[in-house]
Amino acid sequence: MEVSQTHGATAPFPGVADTPRVPPAVARQAVQWWIELKSKSADRHRLAAWRDWRDADPVHEAAWQRIEAISGRLAEVPAPLVKAALAAAPASMQRRRSVQLLTAIVVAGGTVMAARQSTPWRAWTADHVSAVGEQRTVPLPDGGTVMLNTDSAINVRFDAERRVLQLVRGEILVTTAPDAQQRPFLVQTEAGSVRAIGTRFTVHQRDDDDVGVGVLQGAVELRPADAPATVRTLQAGEATRFTRTGVQAAVPLDDNASAWSDGMLVASHMRLDDFLAELGRYRRGRLGCDPAIAGLQVSGAYPLADIDRVLASLTSALPVEVHTYTRFWVTVRPRARRG
Structure with missing residues (x-):
């Protein structure tokens, strides 16, 4: 069934400044509607539901206008991204990633140029990416290695003057190698840079302005992006967190900080x-905790490759039960009282 996508008295998308801010949740709804309509799977009842959704809130309409802007400039959007959104199986990782990226475009104002500055887009186009639940090791051109923890992304930028890893998202374990050219080794994050000094260390970008660093061997120098004159040295056995404006005091490194690299x-x-x-x-989806049991304590070593097994083990060790509403x-x- 064909459908005219211009509904009501709406002008063509005029630009970010003229439209309300679109929250990610609404942007995702708009993307899902766009996929359904483009795939021509919507019957008249779904079309009515789509119109009702647009009429329900001006922000919904703004999100749809941004979708129409994307539709009019598909040449700017990478072809594999559009193809994955329309053709991939609904539950596939390819579909999920494409929906995430199209959502980023809508939130950014309907323009690919703006969306390219977002973390989801940069992660999608990164040199090396790990899936949720995956750990993978990447050999570096100088003989060193970098291990990516779950849901992480990096770019490798080595040249004649510097060796640079750009941490786009997630957590990495870096093992440096001696360099005959004595080029500095840097990890660039949104918060600033981490310079290795003959070392093995972890970097975890928790969000755009909160980065954790732990040193297993050697030392590193931290330089916040907005306070470049502030340089802090972190020694083996120390950990800290830093933002664009400063570095917290060092604390002893947790002995198990890199256990994830062994899958635990x-x-x-x-x-x-x-x-x-x-x-x-x-794991993908939502894993929640009832506030009534939030303070219970957990000790032990748990395999990251089998989250369901870990959850089952909690029911044996603690007075809790696991409620699975959906896979995600x-x-x-x-635990409910019996009798």
């Missing part, structure tokens, strides 16, 4: 809500 999550008297938040990084929505709750 090691907890020692960890709060249950913190444990589940960490475990949730290694799981909550841990207090």
